[in-house]
Amino acid sequence: xxxxxxxxxxxxxxxxxxxxxxxxxxxxxxxxxxxxxxxxxxxxxxxxxxxxxxxxxxxxxxxxxxxxxxxxxxxxxxxxxxxxxxxxxxxxxxxxxxxxxxxxxxxxxxxxxxxxxxxxxxxxxxxxxxxxxxxxxxxxxxxxxxxxxxxxxxxxxxxxxxxxxxxxxxxxxxxxxxxxxxxxxxxxxxxxxxxxxxxxxxxxxxxxxxxxxxxxxxxxxxxxxxxxxxxxxxxxxxxxxxxxxxxxxxxxxxxxxxxxxxxxxxxxxxxxxxxxxxxxxxxxxxxxxxxxxxxxxxxxxxxxxxxxxxxxxxxxxxxxxxxxxxxxxxxxxxxx
Ligand code: KG4
Ligand code: ZN
Numbered sequence: 001x002x003x004x005x006x007x008x009x010x011x012x013x014x015x016x017x018x019x020x021x022x023x024x025x026x027x028x029x030x031x032x033x034x035x036x037x038x039x040x041x042x043x044x045x046x047x048x049x050x051x052x053x054x055x056x057x058x059x060x061x062x063x064x065x066x067x068x069x070x071x072x073x074x075x076x077x078x079x080x081x082x083x084x085x086x087x088x089x090x091x092x093x094x095x096x097x098x099x100x101x102x103x104x105x106x107x108x109x110x111x112x113x114x115x116x117x118x119x120x121x122x123x124x125x126x127x128x129x130x131x132x133x134x135x136x137x138x139x140x141x142x143x144x145x146x147x148x149x150x151x152x153x154x155x156x157x158x159x160x161x162x163x164x165x166x167x168x169x170x171x172x173x174x175x176x177x178x179x180x181x182x183x184x185x186x187x188x189x190x191x192x193x194x195x196x197x198x199x200x201x202x203x204x205x206x207x208x209x210x211x212x213x214x215x216x217x218x219x220x221x222x223x224x225x226x227x228x229x230x231x232x233x234x235x236x237x238x239x240x241x242x243x244x245x246x247x248x249x250x251x252x253x254x255x256x257x258x259x260x261x262x263x264x265x266x267x268x269x270x271x272x273x274x275x276x277x278x279x280x281x282x283x284x285x286x287x288x289x290x291x292x293x294x295x296x297x298x299x300x301x302x303x304x305x306x307x308x309x310x311x312x313x314x315x316x317x318x319x320x321x322x323x324x325x326x327x328x329x330x331x332x333x334x335x336x
Contacts, residue, residue: 011315021071025128083114142271145170147168217250220247
């Protein structure tokens with residue numbers, strides 16, 4: 001492997017949901033730039049992401065985000081080794097903006113194009129910071145669109161132990177925040193409100209038996225809805241704390257089940273919900289009880305960004321797993 005292959009410069013482009021993001025990475029861990037423009041304000045009044053608005057905003061913003069990323073990185077475009085882009089899963093129109101931009105860029109620079117799975121990119125955010133992280137490990141991937149418990153043996157061998165049967169954990173945070181009139185995205189606002197409340201309301205923990213690694217959050221959301229109808233006087237902060245505790249309990253109990261049944265020594269957290277401090281504390285406790293190594297990305301790298309896409313791109317670059325210019329969006333792309 002020559003010097004260039006050991007330290008390739010990869011541009012990572014992410015537009016699968018409501019963040020327009022470009023990151024530039026050298027080698028495995030040197031973040032040259034990481035520009036993320038969130039569309040939160042555009043979607044807040046609807047209480048969730050509106051796909052058509054997301055695509056339009058990406059189309060409006062991607063060029064400026066890219067220019068800023070190149071400026072911050074202080075690189076010459078000739079130094080770029082490849083262009084990586086999220087190909088799925090995500091919103092089809094939103095994905096297509098990033099993919100079209102990436103194709104044009106790769107073509108103009110005459111560099112390889114690399115399609116990246118967004119879920120793998122979330123997991124790879126950990127490899128940006130932890131040199132000692134080596135497979136196999138257990139992954140709890142919790143985002144706005146996904147809740148998956150995985151056994152990561154290698155990028156080509158990811159075993160899905162369980163996943164949500166309905167809403168994703170982040171989606172539940174977003175929906176309940178809307179019920180509570182707290183705004184969007186729900187995770188950070190519920191976490192903030194919960195700090196001032198007490199978890200006094202006993203909301204359900206679904207699928208709590210040991211026969212499955214699957215999750216379910218729609219019953220929890222419905223029970224918050226009914227509870228609020230019956231108790232309009234309830235303190236918002238207490239409801240937020242009780243809901244958060246129910247989600248965290250559910251995630252922790254399945255993670256613990258997987259630790260006991262699969263016997264892995266390392267646990268990795270990934271995705272937007274991994275930013276949640278209550279979840280992090282509980283995972284830390286679990287890891288001390290079982291004597292395990294625990295890894296979670298710094299908060300800004302938990303939510304969507306381009307640098308995690310670049311990091312996943314590095315692996316594919318080394319294996320020369322390139323895409324051609326026919327690359328299209330795969331809105332329902334899975335891990336395995
Ligand atoms: O990974 P991400 O940026 O996008 C997807 O790929 O879905 O995750 C966004 C999700 C949103 O549902 C948001 O409410 C949730 O992550 N989230 C959080 C926190 N920060 C973001 N959930 C709980 N606590 C947080 N601090
Ligand atoms: Zn994501």
